[in-house]
Amino acid sequence: MKSFNTHSAAKNITSTAMVSLTTRLMVSFFMILFAVLPAFAQQIAIKGELVHTSAGAPITNGVVLISDGIIEQVGSQSSLRIPSAYEVHEAAVVTPGFIDAHSVVGLAGIYNVDSDQDQLELSSALQPELRAFDAYNAREELIKVLRDRGITTVHTGHGPGAVISGQTMIVKTTGTTVGEALIDSTTALAMTIGSGVRSNFDSPGTRSKAIAMLRQQLISAQEYMDGDEDRSRDLGKEALAQLLNGEIFAVITAHRSYDIMTALRLQEEFGFKLLLDGAAEAYMVMDEIKEAGVPVTIHPTMMRLGGDGENASFETAGKLSDAGITVLFQSGYEGYVPKTRVVHFEAAIAVANGMDYNQAMNALTIDAARVLGIDNQTGSLERGKQADVVLFNGDPFEYTTTADRVIIGGQVVSEGE
Template sequence: MIKRIFLSIVILLSFTSTLLRAQIAVRGETIHTMNGEPIQNGVILVSDEKIEAVGSADEIQIPNNYDVHEASVVTPGLIDAHTVVGLAGIYNLDSDQDQLDDSDPIQPQLRAIDAYNAREELVKFVLDKGVTTVHTGHGPGAIASGQTMIAKTPYQTVEEAVIDSATTVAFTLGSMVDRYFDSPGTRAKGVAMLRQTFIKAREYAEKRNSDDPPSKDLKMEALADILDGKLTAMITAHQSQDIMTALRLKEEFGFEMILDGAAEAYLLIDEIRDAGVPVFIHPTMVRTSGDTKNASFTTAAKLAEAGIPFAFQSGFESYVPKTRIILYEAAIAVANGLPREAALRAMTIQPAQLLNIEKRVGSIAVGKDADIVLFDGDPFEYTTHISTVIVDGKVVNENDSD
């Protein structure tokens, strides 16, 4: 008798689990799939965390048991190409600021995954604005501040959230380093320190692949992984001379590089394009002071016109709430000459490609993660609201108004 009751409970729980499995239909007046032309009067079917169908309403029949959500405009989940959320908290408190350690200007061994707080209020803040994936971690300010990672935003632990635990090592060139460290003090000294460290890392990389490897050195391991192509160097450089230095370092040591910030990139369009380097562009509305004093609203449009791959980032701000929203930054870029489709690509499929996660996110296609954002109007209009955010096939935010 007890066995029968137990078996009945197991069957009931299994049946209930099947019923609770996310089965969602999204119906949109315009669906920007990022895989070709937008679909007018389109439908997306979602099951088991993945997109199972996408096409016009004439082609796709919505099953009766699917939960239907409607919107004026539908896009893939937005991807913030570079942020520090999860390490930097929403308030100016020492206890929630782990994005920069000022004990040593060169610390590439610091891992973002060891500091990321999935429950941080700032993570929820960007999720509500449609950002479903973040490339986050140690921020600018040190010659080498540490590693970055990629995470989904709705989850409660880093283990649930993480897509890639080690993506880049964050470097900084320019006067920003002087704010936090007594040494190097000048640009030339900082680059000399970095170059010397890379020379040591090159020797370490050669030895670790030999029959007599050295004792493990976490700092050298991280830099050797850059030289071996296992990690990418993300170099924050805003002024033209710092951008050129970053390009020289890439050429000298032969590593893969993403140019970050690049406030004066418009002065070096040919050089950046010839180097084949993508750009995580500075937030369009960044405060124009210090190294970013010559930032421009039109940089995104000029990069797009030149065919240089770029993506929008929120970056790091020293004031509450300590981050920007890439949707707003993209809207200002659109108002200053960037085509709408290019702006959408620069916060969806383009960052996904640059971060090598395009097989999972960045576009609406069969088999990809069901990360979807629903708008009640043009995403780049100030009066538009995000009505629904779906991540991995689950509704994580639903509002009548923003």
């Protein structure tokens, strides 16, 4: 009878285990590989009866070729050959993904209850240290509402209502975590000048007090920047230092003409980059805004009239645009459900009241991208840019039109409502 060789058996068992482990690892690798490949190697051809590129004149019977999430070519169907391997989608109108230039979506939620309203912290009127990044909910239903309608990029964060309410950020309307959605974690500081602040806080009680508090914060930040490197860290002053260094800009919500002028004076005094927000009475001080070279994220065209915004007008966007002022559109903040507006619906009303159609289209795309500093990656349909594309079944400025498909980074993320 043969004796049992334990050493040989152990070797065989070990060898078998190693083969089994290697096999499992290889299977896992290929499963992951095949799961990931469609996300990065998808090739799409989009044919549109009209293609708005925001990089030139619209193209009749145009085509957009997408490979690996990047726009490969844009041109007419007669001049571009569609490779046989490409998945073809057709639409009446094709546009770049729309950009919401100012929102609180992701911090403000759809249910309008305390637990999903993080856009304004009421413990202090001055909180530059608050990061939108720390409160953004990528799974918020309102993000899907915008995405399904063709908004692919949102400049969002802390909203109006405080002297300094906090920081803003830029995200894509996709992903399930803030990291997956993120374009820029710190874009601007949100500020407000006007009577709305006093209704939220005991102090400041007047405009002059609010501006004195804001100026003092900026002066303290200047001193902080010039101080000893061994000083204790101050997150608020660090954020203001970023503003004064030009790393980020200020979004100042101001509706009254004299509040707009105050914002312009502050910008001149401290030299920071400024994006005017709201600006309901901007048509009264257009020369001053143009001279300052400051872009304006116009109030939602259909906003409810009241308070500082009582003199808002359907015609403001067109007037500012005709005067050579860069105009952007926003969803803003709504105190009532459904809690968000849709920027191309607001643009449509501006077009119906005097704004040039192509200028409104640019305001939603390339102009917004330039102001936000992301035009090297999105905002137009051009070779080498990220494939953020929307396929509409009609004119996107018609209310009855819907987005048949929304593509972000070369991936179809929405197919109809």
